Amino acid sequence: MMPFFALPALASTLRIVSPDERIAATLDLSEGKPSLSVAFQGRTLLAPGALGIDFADSGPLASGLRVTGVRESQRDSTWKSLTGKTSRVRDHYREATVALQEEKAPRRRLEIVVRAYDDGVAFRYRIPKQAGWTDLAVREELTEFRPTGNPKAYALVLPNERTPYEEPYQTAPLRDLKEGALIGLPLMLSYVDGTALAFTEADLTDYPGIYLRPTGGVLKGHLSPRLDDSGLAVRGKLPKATPWRVLMVSDAPGKLIESNLVLNLNPPSVLKDTSWIRPGKTAFPWWNGYNTGDTGIAPAQTTEYHKWCIDFCAKHGIPYHSIDGLDNVAWYGGPIMPYGGGPITAGLPGLDVPEVLRYAKSKGVRIRVWMSSAAAKAQMATAYP
Numbered sequence: 001m002m003p004f005f006a007l008p009a010l011a012s013t014l015r016i017v018s019p020d021e022r023i024a025a026t027l028d029l030s031e032g033k034p035s036l037s038v039a040f041q042g043r044t045l046l047a048p049g050a051l052g053i054d055f056a057d058s059g060p061l062a063s064g065l066r067v068t069g070v071r072e073s074q075r076d077s078t079w080k081s082l083t084g085k086t087s088r089v090r091d092h093y094r095e096a097t098v099a100l101q102e103e104k105a106p107r108r109r110l111e112i113v114v115r116a117y118d119d120g121v122a123f124r125y126r127i128p129k130q131a132g133w134t135d136l137a138v139r140e141e142l143t144e145f146r147p148t149g150n151p152k153a154y155a156l157v158l159p160n161e162r163t164p165y166e167e168p169y170q171t172a173p174l175r176d177l178k179e180g181a182l183i184g185l186p187l188m189l190s191y192v193d194g195t196a197l198a199f200t201e202a203d204l205t206d207y208p209g210i211y212l213r214p215t216g217g218v219l220k221g222h223l224s225p226r227l228d229d230s231g232l233a234v235r236g237k238l239p240k241a242t243p244w245r246v247l248m249v250s251d252a253p254g255k256l257i258e259s260n261l262v263l264n265l266n267p268p269s270v271l272k273d274t275s276w277i278r279p280g281k282t283a284f285p286w287w288n289g290y291n292t293g294d295t296g297i298a299p300a301q302t303t304e305y306h307k308w309c310i311d312f313c314a315k316h317g318i319p320y321h322s323i324d325g326l327d328n329v330a331w332y333g334g335p336i337m338p339y340g341g342g343p344i345t346a347g348l349p350g351l352d353v354p355e356v357l358r359y360a361k362s363k364g365v366r367i368r369v370w371m372s373s374a375a376a377k378a379q380m381a382t383a384y385p
Contacts, residue, residue, distance in 0.1 A: 014070065016096045018116040023249055025114050025121045027098060033063045034100065034112060037146075038121050040249050044148050045197050049218070051112060052142035053125055053242075056232055057135075061110050062142050065100040068109075072096045083279045084263055091264045093117045097126075108133065113241075119259040120248040122202070129239045138234035141210060143221035143245060145199065150175045151189040158182045161211065161224040164337075177214045182222070184211055190253055198248040198256050202265035207243050208233050221245075282320035282368050283313050290326050301331050302350045307359050314363040321360065323353075324370040332371065339374035344383050 012030035017023070028035045028048050035048035052062020074094045081089050093115045101109045111126040127136065153174040158167055165184055170177075174189060186200040199219070201210055208224040223233035244265045248256050271277075290299035297308045306323060313321045328335045331351060333342020347353040360367050376383065 014096055014098060014114075016094055016114050016116045016121075018118050018121075019074075019076070019092050019094060020118045022118065023116055023121060025116050025123070027096070027112065027114055029065075029067050029098065029100075031063075032065045032103065034065065034098075036114070036123060038247055038249070040195060040197075041251075043195075045195070045249065046247070047146040047148055049144035049146045050142060051123075051125075051144075053110070053127075053138060054140040054142055056137040056139040058106060058108065058133075060142060061102070061108055064103050065110070066103050067098060068101050069099040070096060071099075079268075081260075081263065082269070082274055082277060084260065085258065086260060089260045089263060093264075106132065115265075117261055117264070119250065119255075120246060120261045122244040122246045122261070122265055124203075124244045125242045127238055127240050134238055136234060136236040136238055136240050137232055138223065139232060141221040141223050141233075141242070143210075145212070145219040145221075145247075146217070147174060147189055147197070147219065149191065151191045151197070153177055154188040154190070155181075156184040156187070158184050158211070174214070175217060180213055180215060182211050182213060183219075185209070186248075187212060187219075188253065188256070194252045196248075196250045196253040196256055198246075200246045200248065200262060202244040202246055202262045203241075203267055204243045205267070206236060210243070210245070278319070278366070280319035280366075282322050283309050283318055284322045284324070285309065285326070286322070286324045286370075299326065300350070301326060301329065301348050303352045303355055306351070306356045310356070310360050310363050310365050313365045318365070320366050320368050322368045322370055323356070330371060330375070331369070332375065336372050337374070339372060339378060341378070342375065344371055344375050344379050 012028065014027045014029065016025045022041050024039045026037045034051045036051055037044060037048045038046040050062060052060055054060045076092045078088055078090050081087060095113065095115045097111055097113045099111050101107055109128055109130050111128060112123060113126060114123045150173050153172055155170050155177055156167055157170050186198050188196060188198040190196050199212065211222045212219040213222050226232050246262060246265060248259055248261055250256050292299050297305055299305065309321050323331050325331065325336055330336050330342065331347050332344045333348055334340050357367055
């Protein structure tokens with residue numbers, strides 16, 4: 001790892017440019033208040049937005065800071081991916097890590113890491129180990145994004161932080177979104193010239209997800225609170241790194257799908273043996289509404305229906321078929337939500353699960369079985385002795 005070096009005394013900004021030089025992230029460190037802006041092909045997409053964290057025991061760490069060092073690096077490597085859209089993934093970026101410290105007591109220290117890729121920008125906070133501070137208690141993240149203009153927003157507006165993330169996306173000009181609405185990620189902004197900017201995150205390890213709230217034209221970060229009603233979002237120990245805050249950028253929305261940015265930012269797999277993982281497409285009846293067309297096959301949780309699906313998979317080279325649910329009734333019974341108590345060790349009357357598995361094996365098709373988490377938790381001892 002490269003050592004920190006001092007930022008020139010007169011410099012108040014640090015510019016991190018992508019390898020192809022189309023994307024630039026600017027970290028402004030003037031007046032002791034760090035902020036981040038992002039430009040694409042010379043055009044500012046995000047005006048300077050505040051950065052910082054609010055700690056429950058010692059208050060916000062977002063101002064009164066001085067730079068104690070800067071470390072710059074770059075990487076260009078390729079690695080093999082077991083799953084995903086490409087078998088080999090290029091990890092190519094330029095990075096800067098800025099070390100900050102409060103000017104006054106208690107002189108807490110914070111690091112901000114910024115990376116620029118050819119398909120976006122990512123940054124995270126690191127709270128290093130330091131004398132007199134061992135326990136982490138985060139109340140809120142103070143990250144702000146300030147999009148320029150009034151692009152079309154594709155927003156997942158949620159009622160609270162405890163939903164299954166299945167609300168329909170809303171489309172509206174960014175500045176028409178309801179003030180203070182809770183927006184789940186990813187959030188995409190689309191400009192009239194085709195430029196697309198998407199907000200998401202990566203490497204959520206022992207840390208809550210982040211939401212965005214539109215407030216006066218600014219998107220303010222909001223961490224999902226802990227379930228113990230403590231008023232905190234995070235408890236932990238130092239040192240600690242937050243998840244990456246990811247800004248995917250492209251000159252067309254469709255190209256965002258081609259990006260491996262999030263994959264690159266997540267940590268490598270810890271599994272030593274991955275031979276049992278067999279990625280592949282699946283037939284997923286729930287997604288197509290159990291549509292059987294004019295085949296005469298009744299759309300239902302029956303042995304006949306699932307054998308028909310298996311035949312379809314075998315014919316078209318689809319390696320998996322999913323057994324899930326129809327309306328609010330799963331293959332093991334219903335209702336699915338709220339959980340109605342159907343046993344997950346057997347199928348509904350008319351659905352012979354062992355026979356479906358036998359038939360699938362004879363056709364060279366593997367079975368993916370879906371169930372709700374509530375059902376699994378309720379019958380953990382029985383289903384997973």
